[in-house]
Each structure stands twice: as structure tokens, then as C-alpha cells.
Amino acid sequence: MLIPVGVGVGVTSVSLGMVRAMERNGVNVNFFKPIAQPKTREKGAERSTAIIRQASNIIPPEPFTQAYAENLISANQIDDLLEGIVARFNSATSGAEIVVVEGLVPTSESPYATNVNYGIAKALDADMVFVTNPGSDTSQQLKERMEIACNNFGGLKNKRIIGCIINKVGAPIDEHEITRPDLTEMFDNKSDHSTNLEVLQMFGKSPLRILGCVPWNAPLVAPRARDLANHLNATIINEGDMDTRLGRVTFCARSIPNMVEHFNAGSLLVTSGDRSDVIVSACLAAMNGVKIGALLLTGGYQPEPQVLKLCEGAFATGLPVMLINSNTWQTSLALQSFNAEIPVDDSQRIELVQDYVAGHIDKHWIESLTAISARARRLSPPAFRYQLTEMARNANKRIVLPEGEEPRTIAAAAICAERGIARPVLLGNPEVIQRIASQQGVVLGESVEIFNPVEIQGKYVAPMVELRKGKGLTEVVAKEQLEDNVVLGTMMLANDEVDGLVSGAVNTTANTIRPPLQLIKTAPGYNLVSSIFFMLLPDQVLVYGDCAINPDPSAEQLADIAIQSAESAVAFGIEPRVAMISYSTGSSGSGSDVEKVREATKIAKERRPELIIDGPLQYDAAIMENVAKSKAPNSPVAGKATVFIFPDLNTGNTTYKAVQRSADLISIGPMLQGMAKPVNDLSRGALVDDIVYTIALTAIQAGQSK
The missing domain is CATH 3.40.50.10750 (Isocitrate/Isopropylmalate dehydrogenase-like)
Incomplete structure (x- = not known):
């Protein structure tokens, strides 16, 4: 049972990460939030339950409503409440090896939370894990806070208290000790807030075993354009791609030359609706490949029809444009009050949060929970995807991507390098690749290598002629064929300069496979691919x-x-x-x-x-x-x-x-x-994630073939 110690500790995110960590280990896991705890004005299904249901194949039991629970508590019938919780738990989670139970957050509206949480833990005979965040505490203050929490649940002698998870390490907080990123910190991962390095000293001071330490990660709270539009109740002028992530905010109040540098990928540009110069400039940037997040017009000023006509080309690129009636100052206050919690329908962000938090929970502890299970396990999809990335990391292979100037391929290469899945090699004009990366807001780190085909084709002419001498290949024909990047990448593979090749986002299957069949051929003992x-x-x-x-x-x-x-x-x-x-x-x-x-x-x-x-x-x-x-x-x-x-x-x-x-x-x-060496084909409709997993597959094949 995950028991939050204080408000704003991010217990839902930790629940998501715990479930994912269990799934990675092939565990038949379920989730249960015994009592719903909706935020003010929040309607619909209980958030944690709805997100778990959305993000996995788990069917968690429905929680009891807060009103129902409070009626029983106020009538001194807490035993009846606990009996109902146990009954629902037993009937809905009987097939699970492990159930993650999420406790109530102790708020001013829920002063009973601690007592009820302890009652639920005892009723379900659950191991208890406290979830907290450091806030502005020193390591000593955090230690004392955890000791107090233990005392509320039977003290350290209670063998069911097994540890704590520290979430949001380094998060920005306001004067009320609540995680409250300002505009820069909320939307920009270059914030300068404290990283709470001192909290690491908790590992030596903590009265409890620390089962996870989750650093603050600003990009995980980056909303979609649609989330901000809903929050501001904005009128949509051009819908565009409303799923675009907003990475930062720029208030465009200066002259154009002083603002152009802020027209970046993922930026929310806020300007008065009568600033036609800003609108046209933003649209020009979008038409030149800059993936601006969205354009937010304030003051209720509708842009002139002739201006909208001029911007049609930019609108066609997917640029969302929204209009609100408030002025710029009121808009900034409204943005400050934006709820950074995960929307139930934001599957991409849910997936990112699950994987991120799961990666910061103690693997040995997770494995110890499942070590005694004798059930024959099926490899679940989350476990398989996790296994792919882990195996690829361990293989540490160099994979050539002939379609190096293709935007999805560039994004996938950056992800693979950042996660350590592979060492990507992009073939293409370095200036073009860097420009496309910049337009997408993609950072190509040092682990991504870029080779200009024109500069390296010559060194492969002689080796290629040698490989195909039985077919009468001449130098002239070899030079011509090496102008095809797939052929060039295949020769790099044939010469053992790279470990695998991935292509097909642009090329056909035939164009991807033909060069390897000619130059690399099938593996010993096999007659076909x-x-x-x-x-x-x-x-x-x-x-x-x-x-x-x-x-x-x-x-x-x-x-x-x-x-x-x-x-x-x-x-x-x-x-x-x-x-x-x-x-x-x-x-x-x-x-x-x-x-x-x-x-x-x-x-x-x-x-x-x-x-x-x-x-x-x-x-x-x-x-x-x-x-x-x-x-x-x-x-x-x-x-x-x-x-x-x-x-x-x-x-x-x-x-x-x-x-x-x-x-x-x-x-x-x-x-x-x-194939004698790993080559893999992509669908021309492949998404970035598809390319990432195909690169991972190729890296694993390369490691196993060795």
C-alpha cells in the first residue's frame, strides 16, 4: 500500500510507476484505490483508477465514492467501510500476485486520511510504503518527518512498514511548500531551481529503507496544446495539431527582432490578437519548418481576415492558434494556475511517466517481491518492451540509418542515443540533419554520429568491387550504386564498421533488402531471409x-x-x-x-x-x-x-x-x-517509436550474432 505523507507528493505517478515496474518483471499485478478523492470541480471516474485502466490491460476495482466513505466515517461506522473495502478487494483482485493499493492524501478536506489509511492497511494485511517529497526540507528535517509518519502507523516496530519512496527530488516549490513550477520551470527543462542534492544524504539517515528516489523531470509535465486550450476555455482559430507538447512559454511583447530567437520548437507564443506582425512572423517560422507549439492570442482581438488568409500556409503545417478574451497579465495568472496533473486521456504522457518512475524504483526490491512466485509467466507487453531496451543497452551496438535526413529517423536516433539503446549513425548532409533536428526541437547528442555520404563514398568503391567481382561489377557502376545511402550503409556493415542497418521509412522493402542480399548474403545454414x-x-x-x-x-x-x-x-x-x-x-x-x-x-x-x-x-x-x-x-x-x-x-x-x-x-x-548480419526494414508509415524499437531489435540481433 502506497501511503502519501503530505499533499502534492505525486502518489498517482508513483502508483503508475509501481505498476509498470511489476509488469516489467512479468508479474500479474492489479491496482486498487479504495476511496476516490477527486479534486475540486473534478468530474468523471477517479483519476488514478481511470489512468491505470487507460494505460494497461489491468481492470482495477471501482473505488468507493468519497461521499459514501465520509457518511460512514461520520456515523462512526468505519468498520463497515473497511469490510466493504476488503470485500471489493477480494472479489476484484483474486487473480493477481501483487496488488498496488493507493492510499488517501491527507488534506484539510480529508483530516481522517491517516486513520483510514492505517485501517485499510491492517484490513488488507498490506505492506506499507510511504510516499513523500523533500520540498524545502533538509535531509535531517525529512528524516524527522518520516519518523513522525512511522509513529502514526505503529512505529518502526511495525514489520509491515517496509520503506519509503521519495518523489519530486529537485522540484520547484512555492511559499506554501507545494510543487508549483513558475512559467519557465513548468515549460522549460533548463530551469535553475534547486536539485535537493542534500536529500541523497537520506540514504544514510533514513529510519526506513529508501525504495525509490525519483528526480523532478520538467518535460514530464509538459502539456498538450489541447490541455491548455481546455484550461483557458479558448476559442480555436486553427486546430492544427492539438497534441503538440508545449515546452516553454514566450510572451511576445517586444519588437520582432528581439523575439525571433524565442520562436522555437514546442514554444507557446502568447501575444495580443492585434499584433499582426507577431502572428505573421510566427507563421513564417512555422512555414520554414520550426515546429512552434501553439500561438495564443489574447485580448479577444480576432486577427484581420487578410492576415488569416496570409497565414493559411502556416495553418496547413499543423500550427494550433487559440484566442482568449483576457489580457496578457490575466493570461499569465491563468497559466500559473494550470493543473500539471496527467490528464486521463493523455496516453503518451502516461506512458512516459510510468517508464520514468519505474526506472527509479529499486529493482532488487521489486524482484524480491516476486521471487517466491512459482507461476509460469507469460511475457507481458510492458515486460517485453522493457526487455528490448535493456537487452539493446547491454549490446551497445552501432546501427547505421541510411535515411539520415528523414525527420522521424532523426528523432528516433536522438531517443536511442539518449536512452543508450544504440549508437546511431546517420547518413546525410550534417547541416540539413542539424536544421531538421532543430526545427523538431530534437537535440542530437555526442552519441549520434553523422557522416556526409559524399565524403565517404570513395573508400567503399574497391571493397564493393571485390565483393561483387563474380558478378562483373565495375568501379564506375560501384560509384553510381554507392550514391544510394542504403548501399553505402550496407557496405559499412559488410566492412564491420557498424553492427546493423535499419531503413524503410522512405525506401521500399525491396530497396532496403536487395543490397544486403547482394553484399552480405544469408547466414550459414540458411537458404532464405x-x-x-x-x-x-x-x-x-x-x-x-x-x-x-x-x-x-x-x-x-x-x-x-x-x-x-x-x-x-x-x-x-x-x-x-x-x-x-x-x-x-x-x-x-x-x-x-x-x-x-x-x-x-x-x-x-x-x-x-x-x-x-x-x-x-x-x-x-x-x-x-x-x-x-x-x-x-x-x-x-x-x-x-x-x-x-x-x-x-x-x-x-x-x-x-x-x-x-x-x-x-x-x-x-x-x-x-x-541474414548474415542484422538488417531490418521499416514500414513507410512507421512512427518514431516504431523506429526506436526496430533499432533496438537490430542492436540485440547484432549482439547475439557475435
Whole structure:
């Protein structure tokens, strides 16, 4: 049970991080907020419960309303309240190994919070973890505050008090000791507020074990343009991209030359609606690629129609423009009162907060909570994504990105470098790359290498001619082909200057794969290159192959694909139980298509007798236990398959897209298999996160191939 010690400690964020940390370890976790505690004027579902439901596949029990709880407390019927809480807990969380329970925040409106929290902890027999923030306390003052908190819950002799989590270390606070970033600190991660370094001394002084220490991270409170529009009740002049993150605020009250330097990516520009010069200048910046966060017009002044006409090109870039009636001073006060809590519908920010907080909770403690569990675990999607990034970090590989001037690729490279997922190498004009990065508000650190293709193409002509001498390649043709960055990146890979290659955000699959097939070829023991997708179902991760490369594989090739896919599953922590998919199960059907699957199964078993594989199986028999009992009762795979091998590209591609879109789930891939060195293809509609995970996959493959 997470018990907040004071107001504004961020217990919801800590709850999110705790749940994510459990999920990463493959734990069947649930969440319970026993009593709702809405903020003033807050309507709808209880915030923590709604966010957990939005951000995961967990179905937490509904909390009791605050009014219901207060009626029982005021009537001296707290035992009835606790009985109801235990009943709801038991009925709704029975299948979970661990339940994270979020306690009440002790506010002036909830003076009963401490007593009720202690009662709930005892009623549920819960281990207690205090959640606090340092505020302006010294380490000694924080130690004393924690001792007082312990005394309210039975003292240090209470064995159920197991530790504390210190949140918001270094957060800006106001004179009332409440986390209250000013305009600069709220929207700009370059703030100069104290970092509370002294709080680290708590590790030596604390009466409790410190289970987590979460630094303040200003970007995590950066709102979307829509959040600010809702807060200000603004009129939308141009909707644009209302999901744009606002990283800082600039009040445009000076002349244009003195303000241009503040027209940056993610900036909220605030100006009077009659300042046509500022409006036009901001729009010019947007049309020149600067990703301005939003334009907020004050005073209720509608821009002139001719000015709006002039700005249509900027509006088309996605620039949000909003109008409010208050003046600039009133607007600044309204921005100060902006609620920095996570909106329930902001899935991107929820995900960032979960991962950030989870990364600052003691891993050894989390592992100790689950060490005694004997349940056979499925690899959950959060655990799989976490495992990908951890494995990639450990691999520490250099990955070349031939499409180095492509904006999504640049953003993904920055993320991979910052998180240590890989050491990206961008191919492209350095000036163009830096300009595009700046326009997106992306910082390319020292770990991102940039090579100008024109300057390095010459050194690969001779090695390329040597590799392709059997095909009669000449220097002239080699020079011409090396003008293609995918060919250039492939030669860097062939020469072991990089460890893997990722392309496809612009290039077709054929353009991405052809050069590696010519210059790197397949791995020893393999006759073809195939692909898999990792399908992140709500409670487990499945492998689908081949859904991207081979149109109509033979039985021998299908056996190759099955073996490659099983090996890939093992490499990524998934126990392979391989189902060879067909339109019939067992011996019930006939025809050339079924016979191909049957023969492929036989070949794969002969080549890899230790492999758990069966086929032909229909998809429902492979994945559903109740269907498997009737259609394939003796199959070692039916009902519990983790690797699905489709008979042809038509079936595989159609199935993966149908499952992905119908179930609204994430798929990662395609990941190519069978290449002598790792090369992976992207969808041309890939998002930045898709590219990041593909780079991670490639880095892991490179580490394993070594």
C-alpha cells in the first residue's frame, strides 16, 4: 500500500510507476484505490483508477465514492467501510500476485486520511510504503518527518512498514511548500531551481529503507496544446495539431527582432490578437519548418481576415492558434494556475511517466517481491518492451540509418542515443540533419554520429568491387550504386564498421533488402531471409512469421521460416511452441496447401527434433484451449502456441493486420531473419517509436550474432 505523507507528493505517478515496474518483471499485478478523492470541480471516474485502466490491460476495482466513505466515517461506522473495502478487494483482485493499493492524501478536506489509511492497511494485511517529497526540507528535517509518519502507523516496530519512496527530488516549490513550477520551470527543462542534492544524504539517515528516489523531470509535465486550450476555455482559430507538447512559454511583447530567437520548437507564443506582425512572423517560422507549439492570442482581438488568409500556409503545417478574451497579465495568472496533473486521456504522457518512475524504483526490491512466485509467466507487453531496451543497452551496438535526413529517423536516433539503446549513425548532409533536428526541437547528442555520404563514398568503391567481382561489377557502376545511402550503409556493415542497418521509412522493402542480399548474403545454414512480427497482445507476446517477405514458400522454405522464428522467439525471451497454420487441423483436410504445411512440419521436426512444433493447425485451435481440446487434444502446441507460421504471405500479412487493427494492439516488426548480419526494414508509415524499437531489435540481433 502506497501511503502519501503530505499533499502534492505525486502518489498517482508513483502508483503508475509501481505498476509498470511489476509488469516489467512479468508479474500479474492489479491496482486498487479504495476511496476516490477527486479534486475540486473534478468530474468523471477517479483519476488514478481511470489512468491505470487507460494505460494497461489491468481492470482495477471501482473505488468507493468519497461521499459514501465520509457518511460512514461520520456515523462512526468505519468498520463497515473497511469490510466493504476488503470485500471489493477480494472479489476484484483474486487473480493477481501483487496488488498496488493507493492510499488517501491527507488534506484539510480529508483530516481522517491517516486513520483510514492505517485501517485499510491492517484490513488488507498490506505492506506499507510511504510516499513523500523533500520540498524545502533538509535531509535531517525529512528524516524527522518520516519518523513522525512511522509513529502514526505503529512505529518502526511495525514489520509491515517496509520503506519509503521519495518523489519530486529537485522540484520547484512555492511559499506554501507545494510543487508549483513558475512559467519557465513548468515549460522549460533548463530551469535553475534547486536539485535537493542534500536529500541523497537520506540514504544514510533514513529510519526506513529508501525504495525509490525519483528526480523532478520538467518535460514530464509538459502539456498538450489541447490541455491548455481546455484550461483557458479558448476559442480555436486553427486546430492544427492539438497534441503538440508545449515546452516553454514566450510572451511576445517586444519588437520582432528581439523575439525571433524565442520562436522555437514546442514554444507557446502568447501575444495580443492585434499584433499582426507577431502572428505573421510566427507563421513564417512555422512555414520554414520550426515546429512552434501553439500561438495564443489574447485580448479577444480576432486577427484581420487578410492576415488569416496570409497565414493559411502556416495553418496547413499543423500550427494550433487559440484566442482568449483576457489580457496578457490575466493570461499569465491563468497559466500559473494550470493543473500539471496527467490528464486521463493523455496516453503518451502516461506512458512516459510510468517508464520514468519505474526506472527509479529499486529493482532488487521489486524482484524480491516476486521471487517466491512459482507461476509460469507469460511475457507481458510492458515486460517485453522493457526487455528490448535493456537487452539493446547491454549490446551497445552501432546501427547505421541510411535515411539520415528523414525527420522521424532523426528523432528516433536522438531517443536511442539518449536512452543508450544504440549508437546511431546517420547518413546525410550534417547541416540539413542539424536544421531538421532543430526545427523538431530534437537535440542530437555526442552519441549520434553523422557522416556526409559524399565524403565517404570513395573508400567503399574497391571493397564493393571485390565483393561483387563474380558478378562483373565495375568501379564506375560501384560509384553510381554507392550514391544510394542504403548501399553505402550496407557496405559499412559488410566492412564491420557498424553492427546493423535499419531503413524503410522512405525506401521500399525491396530497396532496403536487395543490397544486403547482394553484399552480405544469408547466414550459414540458411537458404532464405524471412521476417517475423512481435504481436503485443494484452497479456502476452506472440510471434508471427512470415508476414512480409516470402510470397509462396515451399515446404522446405516454410520449415526454414519455422526454425528461424523459433530461434528468434528464444532470443527475445519467448518460449517457442510453434504452430504451423493451415485451413484444417491434423489429418482432417487435404489439398496441396495443407500437404505443404504437413510436409514443412515434418521437415522442421527432422531438422530440430527438440523443437515443440505441430501442424497443420487452424488458428483457433492453435490459440484457444477450449477449441484445442476438441480439435487437437493430443497436440503439444494447440491452445498454447506462441509462434505462428503462416503458409504464405497472403495469409500472414492479412492475419497480422486484421489482428493488429481489430484488437487495437501494438506490433513490432518486421524483424528480418536469416541474414548474415542484422538488417531490418521499416514500414513507410512507421512512427518514431516504431523506429526506436526496430533499432533496438537490430542492436540485440547484432549482439547475439557475435
